Amino acid sequence: MSCLRRVLTAVGVLVPAAVLGQEPTVRLVDDSAAGRFVITIGPMDLPAAGHGEHHGEHAAVYPPVETVVLPRDAYLYGFSFEIVDAEGRPVPSQVLHHLNLINPDHRELFLPISQRMLAIGQETGAHSMPWLLFGYPVAAGQRVVVSAMMHNPTHTAYRGAELRLYVKYVKRGRPWPLFSVYPFQLDVAFPAGDKSFDLPPGRISRSYEASPVMEGRLLIVGGHLHPYAESLKLEDVTENKLIWEGKPIEGEGGALAGVTVGRLYRRLGYKIYPDHVYRVTVTYNNPTGDTIPEGGMGVVGGVFLPSGDAPWPRADENDRLYVLDRMHYLRQLRGKYADLVAQLGGELPEAGSARGGHSHPH
Numbered sequence: 001m002s003c004l005r006r007v008l009t010a011v012g013v014l015v016p017a018a019v020l021g022q023e024p025t026v027r028l029v030d031d032s033a034a035g036r037f038v039i040t041i042g043p044m045d046l047p048a049a050g051h052g053e054h055h056g057e058h059a060a061v062y063p064p065v066e067t068v069v070l071p072r073d074a075y076l077y078g079f080s081f082e083i084v085d086a087e088g089r090p091v092p093s094q095v096l097h098h099l100n101l102i103n104p105d106h107r108e109l110f111l112p113i114s115q116r117m118l119a120i121g122q123e124t125g126a127h128s129m130p131w132l133l134f135g136y137p138v139a140a141g142q143r144v145v146v147s148a149m150m151h152n153p154t155h156t157a158y159r160g161a162e163l164r165l166y167v168k169y170v171k172r173g174r175p176w177p178l179f180s181v182y183p184f185q186l187d188v189a190f191p192a193g194d195k196s197f198d199l200p201p202g203r204i205s206r207s208y209e210a211s212p213v214m215e216g217r218l219l220i221v222g223g224h225l226h227p228y229a230e231s232l233k234l235e236d237v238t239e240n241k242l243i244w245e246g247k248p249i250e251g252e253g254g255a256l257a258g259v260t261v262g263r264l265y266r267r268l269g270y271k272i273y274p275d276h277v278y279r280v281t282v283t284y285n286n287p288t289g290d291t292i293p294e295g296g297m298g299v300v301g302g303v304f305l306p307s308g309d310a311p312w313p314r315a316d317e318n319d320r321l322y323v324l325d326r327m328h329y330l331r332q333l334r335g336k337y338a339d340l341v342a343q344l345g346g347e348l349p350e351a352g353s354a355r356g357g358h359s360h361p362h
Contacts, residue, residue: 005124009252013143015167018143019021019034022039022042022353024042024063024064025041025042025064026028026040026041026063026064026065026066026068026146027040027068027071028068028070028071028144030072030238032072034262035168035169035170036166036167036168036169037070037167038164038166038167038235039068039101039146039164039165039167040064040162040164040167041063041099041146041148041162041163041165042160042161042162042163043159043160043161043162044061044063044150044160044162044163044176045061045084045157045158045159045160045161045162045258046061046091046095046150046151046152046157046158046159046161047059047061047152048152048154048156048157049152049153049154049155050153059142059151060097060136060149060150060151061149061150061151061152061154061295061329062148062149062150063148063150063163065146065147065329065330065331066145066146067104067143067144067145067146068143068144068146069141069142069143070138070139070142070144071139071140072113072140072171072172073137073138073139073140073171073172073173074135074138074169074170074171074172075131075136075138075170075172075177075180076117076135076136076138076167076168076169077128077130077131077134077136077168077169077170077177078125078126078127078128078129078131078167079118079120079127079128079165079166079167079168080125080127080165080166081093081095081096081099081120081125081126081163081164081165081166082163082164082166083123083161083162083163084096084161084162084164085158085159085160085161086160086161087160091158091161091310092154093123094122094124094153094154095122095132095150095151095152095153095161096120096121096122096148096150096163097121097148097149097150097151098119098120098121098148098149098224099118099119099120099121099146099147099148099165099257100114100116100118100119100145100147100148101116101117101118101119101144101145101146101148101162101165101227101282101331102114102116102117102144102146102147102329103115103116103117103142103143103144103145104133104145104238104315104317104326105142105143105314105315106312106313106315107213107313107314107316107322108184108185109182109184109185109207109212109213109214109226109304109334110185110186110190110210110211110212110278111190111191111210111321111322112213112315112316112322113191113192113315113321113322113325113326114145114315114322114325114326114329115182115183115306115312115315116183116184116185116301117136117144117183117255117281117303117336118167118183118299119301120165120325121184121224122340123224123225123256123257123258123259123358124224124258124262125258126203127222127261128131128168129181129220129303130177131168131176131277132176132177132178133176133177133178133179133265134177134178134179134181134219134265134303134305135169135170135176135177135179135180136180136181136182136183136303137180138169142205145217145329145330146328147329148163157273158205160197162323164195166228167291175274179305180305180306181219181303181304181305182302182303182304182305182306182312183301183302183303183304184212184218184302184304185299185300185301186208186210186234186278186280186299186300186301187208187280187298187299187300187335188206188208188280188281188282188297188298188299189205189206189208189297189298189299189337190208190210191321191337192321192324192328192337192340193328193335193336193337193338193339193340194294194328194334194336195297195299196226196294196295196296196297197294197295197296197297197298198291198292198293198295198296199226199228199284199286199292199349200286200289200291201286201287201288201289201290201297201334202285202286202289203230203283203284203285204283204284204285204286204296205280205282205283205284206281206282206296206298207279207280207281208238208279208280209277209278209279210277210278211274211275211276211277211278212272212273212274212276212315213274213279214274214306214307214310214313215271215272215273215274215306215307215308216271216272216303216304216306216307217264217268217270217271217272217304217307218234218244218269218270218300218302218303219245219263219264219265219303219305220261220262220263220264220270220302220303221234221246221259221262221264221286221300221301221302221305222246222258222259222260222262222297222300222301222302223246223259223298223299223300223301224298225246225248225259225282225295225297225298226256226283226295226296227255227256227295228286228292228295229256229282229283229284229296229298230247230248230250230283230285231245231246231247231281231282231283231286231297232245232246232247232259232280232281232282232283232300233245233246233276233279233280233281233282233304234280234300235278235279235280235281236270236272236276236277236278237267237276237277237278237279238273238275238276238277239317240275242263242354243262243264243270243278244262244270244300246259246261246262246300247259247260255274266328268303269305274283280298280299281298282296282297282298282301284296289322291313309341311348318347320347324340324341324344327338327340
């Protein structure tokens with residue numbers, strides 16, 4: 001089956017995000033009085049879901065991937081988001097599948113791909129770090145790639161919807177925050193490509209292992225899951241230690257409302273080393289009796305404090321894995337990692353031979 005056909009099968013219908021007669025845009029405004037960047041995506045029309053659809057089967061809406069430029073030097077320390085319709089009325093957060101902010105100029109902690117600055121889903125909610133202590137340094141002129149996917153699992157259509165992301169910051173030049181920290185991700189579907197996978201009936205686990213590029217401490221660990229998840233674990237394989245285990249948080253009617261967060265800075269963080277191997281594992285238990293197409297995901301994300309004063313490593317834009325990942329998040333290629341490699345003639349390493357990482361289905 002071709003890569004494009006697999007994507008169409010997974011999401012049912014790919015719906016253009018434009019409102020009739022009006023193309024959606026991505027805009028960044030510096031609300032300096034409130035100490036926040038405001039990133040707005042839209043307007044978008046979100047068609048209502050049909051009856052009897054599983055997770056992932058309703059129409060996916062893809063706003064264009066755009067690059068914005070940060071207007072000032074700052075330290076980022078928190079975020080929140082809201083979705084409103086054309087009349088300014090609240091829209092349920094369930095219509096957000098995911099939103100990613102990507103830094104193409106710097107690499108990830110565990111892989112030589114573009115750094116994921118921020119990744120949120122419908123259950124993520126608002127989060128902040130103690131701003132006197134911690135901040136993620138960004139610079140004026142820094143590029144940020146904004147990529148989102150919307151879907152509407154409700155039976156109400158929403159016209160002219162806008163997604164508004166509020167990123168809180170402290171201006172540079174002040175004596176705080178005391179520590180510069182950086183985001184990281186570790187996904188069971190690394191190193192590149194679509195991150196969701198099919199959920200067969202019963203229990204299934206998937207994992208990925210990798211080593212960090214530098215020494216430091218994990219301060220905050222959270223994650224992203226889909227319905228029927230049981231757990232999400234981050235382990236130090238070398239020392240056979242469980243660093244963090246996230247559990248799904250149930251909302252009304254048993255719906256997934258979030259994932260527990262580990263604030264490891266309360267005990268000075270967890271020290272990680274480049275010569276250690278770390279594993280992320282997600283476990284699902286699908287009780288429906290049917291395979292749910294693209295029903296599973298498992299990604300750990302959080303905040304990392306490097307040891308010493310070394311600058312965060314820049315990305316090698318000639319690295320083959322970096323190029324493949326960039327083509328994927330810019331939607332120049334679609335599909336799982338193997339699909340992407342096949343589209344490029346099999347010239348890239350298989351997942352198990354990417355630097356520092358390999359994957360395991362269970």
